[in-house]
Amino acid sequence: MEKRTFSVGLDIGTTKIVAIIGCKNEYGKLEILGIGKAKSLGVKRGVVNNITQTILSIQQAVEEAENVSGYEIKDVVVGIAGQHIRSLHHSDYITRDDADRVIDEDDIDNLINQVHKLVMLPGEEIIHVLPQDFKVDSQEHIKETIGMYGGRLEANFHVVVGQVSSIRNIGRCVKSAGLDLSEITLEPLASASAVLSQEEKEAGVALIDIGGGTTDLAIFKDGIIRHTAVIPFGGNVITEDIKEGCSIIEKQAELLKVKFGSAWPGENKENEIVSIPGLRGRDPKEITLKNLSKIIHARITEIIDQVYLEIKNYGHETQQGKLIAGIVLTGGGAQVKHLKQLVEYITGMDTRIGYPNEHLAGGSDESLSSPIFATAVGLLMEGLEKQERLGRIDPPDKEKFSEDVYDQETFIASRKNNEISEEQSKSKEVKPAPKKTIFEKFSDRFKEFLDNAE
Structure with a gap:
């Protein structure tokens, strides 16, 4: 029997840490073999602020996934996000020595490496350099330059930047938990892999991933990522507001939000009331669902306004930047009732909720189809795709x-x-190794960076 290759996605979030182990079946669908979850106590707004707690949570999630699957986890694909992530646009060019030689991947690598030398703010590191379109001599808007002739190679880049210390802390937590980093990627890109179709990426789509501590945005157009942003608010601020507004404890506020919350106050009648048990023999509290929805509505409107500002900054109101496929919502915060209607009302764009279930094999646990697991499933997919690329080489x-x-x-x-x-x-005739993708090159650079930091 042929042995299948496995991969592990590790989503280090603000509210939870998820380890998910899986492989692809004969139909190319994801077969989830084990999943482990742990409460995230050492991460705030996507940034590690307690190393010890984060290591313990990672170990707990990994151990649970190992027990369920029966496999030992050694290396993981990790996602990075957090309020320290920002992006910028940059144009750069190189002049080629020999214009009579066709442009190859080495020329593009030279151009990308040149962008990596950009001077950032103190304490910042370039995470991803993503080419948008190229210009060869005077010919503009070229998607694929390899095989063309030209003396001057120019490109527009989307550059993602993050704090060195925050990135290093995530790497340190993973290593200290006894795991190896096989790959590291930006979380909005992982979520996009799990919930977006290629047609949506071509037509133009904005992915909004509402997590516990942050809301991530990734905009695709013509199949290329055009814009990314991290808004430093997520589901936790809604819970915090409910806690303060209703004078209840956090656990009760979270339950209220999930079970009875709505983003549209008009849906609730004045006489709909929920009774919350009092603390230590105190009288129970009565909370009207209309007031609860007003609190949720105010906070979610604030988050969506910030995201919509980023979508406007990208230029979606121009003919060239129009997002035909609209908005896809995912992440734990996407489960709030009537959120889709509110987002459509604020933005005027078509909206749907993104579920990672289309990539899952039949018979998978229904809970895995939840938007909560979009990032973890996307990270698992990234790991399996990398193994497939490597697996094309003969041993x-x-x-x-x-x-x-x-x-x-x-x-x-x-x-x-x-x-x-x-x-x-x-x-032996050994086939040459395939060229590494941009993300694999970044992973290698990041691992080297971590090793040098020790």
Whole structure:
């Protein structure tokens, strides 16, 4: 029987930490083998503020996923988000030495590396450099330049920037929990993989991921990511307002929001009342659902206004930047009743709730279809796609590996370091390693950065 490759997505959120282990079945759908959840006590607004608590939560989530699946988890694909993330647009160019030679990936790499040398604010690091479109000599708006002739190669870039210390803290927590980082990616991009179709990305779509501590935005147009932003508010501020406004404890406020909350106050009648048990023998509190909805409505309106401002800044009101597929809402905050209607009312754009279930195999646990798990499922997909790319290389010598599935990364590294002897190279025709994607290059750079920081 053929042994399948597995991957693990680790979503380090403000309210919860989720570890999800899975593989692809014969139909290319995700088969979830195990999932572990732990309350996140050391993260605030997507940023680690208690290393010890975060390590314990990661270990707890991973252990639960291991117990359910029966597999030992060694490396994970981790997402990064948080209020420290910002993005900017930048144009750059290189002049090629030989205009009679066709443009290849090395030229694009040189251009991207040049952007990585941009001077950032103190304490900031470039996370992703994403090419938008290219210009070769005087020819503009080129999507694919490889194979073309030209002396001057120019491109517009979407550059994602984050705080070095915040990124390093996430890496430190993962390593201290006894895990290796196989890949690291921006969380809005992972959520997009899980809930958006390629048609939506082509037509133009804004993904809004409302998490516990932050709300992430990713805008796609013509199949390319055009804009990203992190709003430092999420579901937690709604819970906090309910707690203060109704004078109840946080646990009760969260339950009220989830079970009875609505983003549209007009849906509730004045006489609809919920009774909350009092503390230690005190009288129960009576809260009208209309007041509850007013509190939720005010906070969600504030969040959506901020997100809509970012969508306007991208330029969606222009003909060129129009988002035909509208808005897709996901994340835990997307479960609030009547949120879709409120977002449509504020923005005037078509809106739907994004569920990660279209990528899941039949018979999967229904709870996994919840928008809460969109980021974790997306991270798992990123990990499996990377393994598929690596798996297209033939193993150098299966006898050298005790496990049924050889370690493709080790093989690539060994080729890179010329550890395969010349005799073996001549006797066997080894296919060249595929070019690394932008995200894989960033992962390698990030791991090197972490190692140097120790």
